[in-house]
């Protein structure tokens with residue numbers, strides 16, 4: 001067991017189902033490769049808001065003034081106080097962001113937010129008006145001049161200390177876009193792990209945890225970290241960005257994200273590296289209201305396991321013996337498992353103001369929708385008469401179910417902008433914070449026997465494997481189905497081929513028969529070609545020419561669709577038939593031509609004979625004439 005915990009720690013997790021065995025360096029390397037791939041192909045007091053029309057006004061104070069407008073010290077100004085100040089509930093801190101240069105110019109130095117750090121109250125007053133005001137009271141109010149460390153000490157530190165004692169804790173920043181939520185939680189992360197003045201709640205919490213763990217002589221700590229975002233209602237693991245659209249499951253210890261990566265961290269530096277790594281995959285965008293606006297809700301989860309240290313082998317042996325005797329688990333064998341959720345909510349935004357269009361508008365609408373749902377859950381939790389809380393209406397509320405009045409100590413930081421232009425948005429945030437203060441919580445220390453921690457983690461791993469197996473089985477089934485379909489279509493194709501073959505052999509038979517008939521008819525024709533030997537050559541030639549013409553005519557007729565075409569079941573067959581047919585014709589035509597030529601040669605000989613005869617005859621006549629003349633001369 002100890003060996004297992006020494007090497008790679010199996011962390012208990014109600015949120016995370018996966019035991020991470022991934023060293024940070026390996027993860028960083030994998031992430032870089034993945035990104036390259038992506039580039040190639042990203043208390044005690046509570047108040048309800050009191051809206052009151054004061055009949056008079058007596059001056060204006062600066063924004064961070066400790067002095068209130070006199071009217072508010074009026075006894076008639078009513079502030080609700082929770083009936084039971086010691087009861088556990090969501091703690092709310094208000095933080096006002098310093099004005100930007102543009103805002104400073106616009107406001108003309110006229111304040112509209114008044115804070116009373118003594119009473120922890122805030123008043124919003126309409127610009128130029130001293131009549132309408134709204135007053136809220138929170139657990140703490142932090143002016144624009146408040147340092148990061150002050151905010152951490154007030155809003156976060158108590159929760160972090162509780163987490164170290166085995167409680168679940170949530171620190172959440174809420175407010176309109178550009179109000180300073182990200183600044184409050186995680187601004188200015190340095191890789192070397194040093195906490196500077198500007199570092200936000202997340203690095204400071206991690207630093208506190210490791211500082212305490214290092215100095216604790218009696219307990220050993222195992223810390224692991226997860227980082228997720230909810231973007232357009234899809235959960236993505238920011239440390240494994242390829243894992244998107246992750247599912248939320250419900251186990252014995254509440255809801256958790258199935259398959260989430262939990263990385264063991266051993267120092268603040270490790271945490272910083274993971275935060276920087278996760279931030280690279282976070283969705284930010286430029287809007288008119290914030291140049292670096294978060295388009296998703298992000299949650300950092302730090303799981304702290306704490307168990308008694310066993311220094312020596314003797315101590316371990318003694319422990320084993322005591323366990324054997326008592327047959328139950330001892331206090332010293334128990335593990336405290338505290339989980340810290342650090343939630344940077346995306347800011348609500350009015351599309352008109354932010355000028356978001358297209359995808360940016362869809363993101364804003366998705367964020368607004370989930371924030372509305374969060375508001376509804378808070379309202380339902382704040383009202384004891386309402387029994388149904390619509391946690392399931394959004395992924396955000398489903399995940400934060402325990403933080404909103406369940407087994408968790410929750411601290412909410414309400415961020416508002418300091419200018420009157422955003423009065424409505426600020427009012428809405430303050431109302432939200434005010435309602436949240438009425439949400440009671442019931443945090444308990446999460447103690448688990450060591451073996452249970454492992455068993456549960458193993459069970460969760462098994463669940464995950466089961467799920468993967470089921471998916472595999474489903475995919476195998478679908479492959480089987482595809483195979484069956486392919487086999488069916490193959491059989492059908494084979495049947496068609498068989499039919500075609502039969503048809504082809506039928507055609508071949510008919511075609512051969514046709515050829516035989518043709519052959520016969522050609523033979524007959526040739527046999528009918530009779531030339532009388534007594535005919536003159538001219539007559540023979542005429543006869544043969546006549547035959548030739550007939551043949552040509554017959555050929556033209558044959559070109560028209562005939563029985564061959566009817567029999568044909570395809571172009572190829574038709575083509576083949578034509579070729580054979582033509583070859584036959586050509587053969588017979590050649591034969592006829594040869595006959596004709598022979599006759600012509602014979603006719604040529606005849607002509608030569610005739611002319612030779614004529615020449616011979618002429619010569620004979622000449623001879624006769626000479627003979628006659630010679631004999632006359634001889635006998636005269």
Ligand SMILES: Nc1ncnc2c1ncn2[C@@H]1O[C@H](COP(=O)(O)OP(=O)(O)OP(=O)(O)O)[C@@H](O)[C@H]1O
Pocket residue numbers: 096097098144175176177178179180181182183184187290292293294295345346347348415
């Ligand atoms: N207390 C502060 N001191 C100095 N600068 C601040 C403070 N709060 C916010 N800022 C600055 O104001 C700007 C907007 O803040 P931030 O990004 O934290 O707003 P946000 O509420 O997270 O907005 P979004 O919801 O759009 O992400 C940033 O430039 C940030 O540095």
